[in-house]
Amino acid sequence: MSKPNIVLVLPGLEWNQDWLQQNVAAYLNTDWIEEFYSKGIKDKKSLQYSNLLSQYLLDTSFLNKALHVAELENKYVTMISPVFQNMRLHQMSVLCGNEILGISYTEANLLCEQLNALYQDEQYCFHAVRPDLWLLESREPLVFDSPCPYDLTDLIDSQVKAIGHDGDKIQLLQSEIQMFLYDCDINRQRKKKSQFQINGVWFWKDIPSQIKYPDYEVIVNSKNIAWLRPETVVDVGVIAEIIYRLVTEKRSVILFSDILYAPNHMLHLEEYAKRFSWLGAQIIEPILQMQNDNILNKIELVSNGQSGGAIQLKRNKFFPSFKKTAYKGLWID
Numbered sequence: 001m002s003k004p005n006i007v008l009v010l011p012g013l014e015w016n017q018d019w020l021q022q023n024v025a026a027y028l029n030t031d032w033i034e035e036f037y038s039k040g041i042k043d044k045k046s047l048q049y050s051n052l053l054s055q056y057l058l059d060t061s062f063l064n065k066a067l068h069v070a071e072l073e074n075k076y077v078t079m080i081s082p083v084f085q086n087m088r089l090h091q092m093s094v095l096c097g098n099e100i101l102g103i104s105y106t107e108a109n110l111l112c113e114q115l116n117a118l119y120q121d122e123q124y125c126f127h128a129v130r131p132d133l134w135l136l137e138s139r140e141p142l143v144f145d146s147p148c149p150y151d152l153t154d155l156i157d158s159q160v161k162a163i164g165h166d167g168d169k170i171q172l173l174q175s176e177i178q179m180f181l182y183d184c185d186i187n188r189q190r191k192k193k194s195q196f197q198i199n200g201v202w203f204w205k206d207i208p209s210q211i212k213y214p215d216y217e218v219i220v221n222s223k224n225i226a227w228l229r230p231e232t233v234v235d236v237g238v239i240a241e242i243i244y245r246l247v248t249e250k251r252s253v254i255l256f257s258d259i260l261y262a263p264n265h266m267l268h269l270e271e272y273a274k275r276f277s278w279l280g281a282q283i284i285e286p287i288l289q290m291q292n293d294n295i296l297n298k299i300e301l302v303s304n305g306q307s308g309g310a311i312q313l314k315r316n317k318f319f320p321s322f323k324k325t326a327y328k329g330l331w332i333d
Helices: 017-022 031-039 049-056 062-070 105-118 167-182 185-192 236-248 261-265 269-292
Strands: 005-009 041-044 077-088 091-095 125-130 133-137 200-204 217-221 253-257 298-303 309-314
Touching: 005 049, 005 269, 031 269, 031 298, 031 309, 049 253, 049 298, 062 077, 062 125, 062 133, 105 125, 105 167, 105 185, 167 200, 217 236, 236 253, 236 269, 253 269, 261 269, 269 298
Parallel strands: 005 253, 005 298, 217 253
Antiparallel strands: 041 309, 077 091, 077 133, 077 200, 125 133, 298 309
C-alpha cells in the first residue's frame, strides 16, 4: 500500500493590502512556510476561498447544506450574509463570518422577522439558518451573479456588485435593507457594546461540490464553516495527534483551517502572528516530522488570494530554489 498524503488548506496566508505595503514579516516566525518555499514544487493558480470549500470540504453544494439545516425545500431560495461594511475613500472593506461579527441567533432571528414584516407585500421570507447565514425565499427565482463574501478581497470598489438579469433588483434590496439596518434597535445595542454593526447584507450564489480527494479523511478547524461538516470537527489540541493516527493507518488527510482569515481581514496583526506561530508549532512541524520519519508520501499546502495555489513537498524530492525564499505575504510569488 502506498504511503498517505496530507493536504493543508489554510485560507489567509496571503496578507491584506495594508500589510503587503508595510511588509510585516518581522512580526512573524516564517520558518515553517519557508520550508515549503525552499523545497517544494509550486503550482500557482488562482484560488478563492469558495474554491477551497468546493474542492476540499463540500460533499454537496453549500446551498444544499443550508437548506438541509433550515429544513426548507430548494424552491427559489437565495443565500444572504449579514456583513459589516467599512468605507475607505473610494473603496470598501466587507467583513463577514461570525468569528468576526459575533451575531447571536436571537439577533439574527429578530432581524429576519423584522425584514419579513417589511417585505410582506413582496412575499419575501427571510430565514436565519445560522447567525451569519440567512436564506431568502421569493415568489420567483432571483437570477444574478455575485461572489461569495469570503472571496471578497480586503478592499473592493463599486464594480463588485450583483449583476445579471436581477442584478438591479438585488442592488435595490441591498440598499433598502442597508437603510433599515442603519438605525435599527439591534445595531444601536451593538454599538453600545462596541460590536461591529450589521450595516449591510451580501447576496451570493451557490458553491458547488467539486471534491478533489473524496477518499481523504477531513478535519476542520474553523469558527465560520465548521457547521458544513460537523462530524469532522475535533478539539484543536489533538489535531496533530489525530492526523498522526490516521496516517499511520495509511489514510490520507485534509486539514481545513481558516483561523488566519479573521485577523487578516480585521488587520489584527498581533492575533495573526499568534495564530501563524501556533499553526507552525502545533500543526506543521509535527507533520514535517512525520515526513522526515518516512511515513508520508507528500504534503500539499494550499491557500487562496491573488497569488493563490499549492506547494507540494515530497520526501527526498526537493527542488531547492535559487531565489530568495523569504516569505513576504504573497502566497506563491
